Amino acid sequence: MLGGIRPAGSRRSWWLREALAEEEAASPHMAAAAPPLRGSITADVVIVGGGYTGLWAAYRATELEAGARIVLLEADICGGGPSGRNGGFVTNWWDELPTLVDRYGEAGALAVARAIEGAVDEIGTWCATHGVDAWYTKAGALQASAAPAQDGAWDEAVAACRALGVGDRYLPLDRDEMRARVASPVFRGGVFMPGAATIQPAVLARGLRRILLERGVVIHEGTQVTEIDGQQPGWLGSVAATTRRAPVRHAGRSRTWRPVRVRTMSAVGAGEVVAASAVVALNAWAAAWPWFGRRLVTWSSTIILTEPIPDRLADLGWTGGEGVSDARFTLHYLRTTPDGRIAIGGGGGRAGFGGRIGPAFTDDVLSSRRAAAGLRHLFPSLRDVRIEDSWGGPIDVSADHLPWFGSVRGRPIHHGHGYSGNGVAPAVVGGRILAARALERADDPVLASPLATGSAPRAFPPEPARYLGARLVREAAARRESAEERGASVEPVVRELSRLPRRLGYHIGPR
């Protein structure tokens, strides 16, 4: 069954290969890589990173100020990172409501969850408006218990939704209701989030790129940013150079800041952008930059893709396009494609050291095998199904599992990261926040969102403790959850290790 799995990181994800092939057929000119930067240019806003965060920030900036000179710099091609590699789940945050209440209070939590709910719909509307066929399907998301230890993992969130008058957003299902939607013999019950959607993630990223080019945004691909405002990436991220809320003082552009200087390197040589403000949208790569390193742990997630099996999906009753996950901390997430494949990811992943994103983040046969084992556990009848593809990508885990949209103290440098593996819908809101800050739109309502005003997440321990701790906890969690699924006993030391982050006050890891 695993014969089809080969290291995938050396090539594009299946999503991105599909998206690029379509793009090439429709417009070879548009599909060609945007030229790398050479020499010195100026801009109103320079955006570093061509994933959803950078792309949505650029898009919003074009809405806020049509004449603004926006330059976007991407080391690879737009969508080459996780934005073109992810599972394509576009989920609400109703399952995060207890954490949101803890962080922002009830009113703030509701406002944030409603903003994310709005972002899910906005992606669908945006795709329809701009003729981007990213397979947007709003069929909801199911989370299932696949072992006694996972039963009721959603109870606290369901209760929080009910208490805040949004019980219809997150609906518990008993065993039969759950299996009627997707017939897995191991599903013991679950919960349904009707407002969630799925997409073809790379088509969305590439569609955003196309619209930005049409709007006059200057994109340089194959352009590695090597320095921002005198800072360079390294692996010993500090907490000293910390960041805080945006320095927005009034509506309109103050242009009082000293410009931001961004230096680059590419195949054609060195480059430089001197800009009034900068947006740093680097996702897991942010962990290598001194401003952010201690607030992020990098983690890998790997997806495998089956051959087309539409008839088998029909046998399972799984034909509506719903996203499905189990309730492990080392979560398995599964979705279908229009030609009847299953993409399943998760089940473990690896921690990264000091913000380095090495080949293990994309070429990881062990993680592919774990995902395949997850598929076999959840759907034993699919044991013989061929796995045709596999790829991975890095995730930027923050201490509270929520993204953080901040600004460098005293500088017009704004950043968004920390999505912790759930960034498709939140990046829409993040892009709005970052564009409003970069263009100093203090009156933009999005800047009143608790997501824009909240403080930085807790720092993680310095390296090498951060890497060793993350690795230890991940192994313990994966061992514990696999044992729980098999009905085997869990050694007390493994259970305690898996709980360590919670005991230390982080909002991550199993309870």
Ligand SMILES: Cc1cc2nc3c(=O)[nH]c(=O)nc-3n(C[C@H](O)[C@H](O)[C@H](O)COP(=O)(O)OP(=O)(O)OC[C@H]3O[C@@H](n4cnc5c(N)ncnc54)[C@H](O)[C@@H]3O)c2cc1C
């Ligand atoms: C396997 C996997 C599955 C996932 N599944 C889901 C899911 O189903 N639903 C969900 O909501 N989220 C999911 N996520 C998370 C989601 O993909 C991310 O949160 C989201 O794509 C973040 O977008 P971004 O723009 O911040 O980052 P990215 O897409 O990573 O973009 C950052 C970009 O910065 C570029 N870059 C890095 N360093 C430099 C530099 N020095 N100079 C220039 N450019 C640089 C990178 O090449 C990259 O393109 C998943 C992630 C992975 C890896």
